Amino acid sequence: MASHSRLAPVVVTQAVPFCGPTCQCLTDFFREEFIKHRRCLEEQREYFSDGAIEQAQVALGRILAEVERLSQREDAGEVIGELLRKFDLVTNLSAWTEPKTLH
Numbered sequence: 881m882a883s884h885s886r887l888a889p890v891v892v893t894q895a896v897p898f899c900g901p902t903c904q905c906l907t908d909f910f911r912e913e914f915i916k917h918r919r920c921l922e923e924q925r926e927y928f929s930d931g932a933i934e935q936a937q938v939a940l941g942r943i944l945a946e947v948e949r950l951s952q953r954e955d956a957g958e959v960i961g962e963l964l965r966k967f968d969l970v971t972n973l974s975a976w977t978e979p980k981t982l983h
Contacts (some may be wrong), residue, residue: 907951910960914944917964920971936970 918940925933943950943963950960967976 885914905954907948910951911944911947913964914940914947914967917967917971917973920976922972924971936967940967 921928921933921936921940928936937970947960950956953959
């Protein structure tokens with residue numbers, strides 16, 4: 881005799897983000913990451929031409945002005961992640977380690 885399951889099928893829905901689309905903490909996190917790149921760029925100013933610094937500063941300013949809107953996009957992680965990776969190619973911020981985090 882075959883057994884019959886009375887369990888309802890499991891329906892997988894799209895994952896719900898930790899915060900809603902208007903989560904200020906996400907916007908603040910992204911803003912702080914771009915500000916870190918701005919600071920890093922300033923610390924490396926001597927290694928870049930004035931024109932390169934100016935272009936990067938203008939781009940960072942535009943992004944910071946739009947970070948709230950960008951953070952509300954459904955694909956915010958991908959879009960902002962790609963922008964951060966592009967700035968990291970210039971600043972190499974991800975390779976920096978703060979001395980207090982070393983063990």
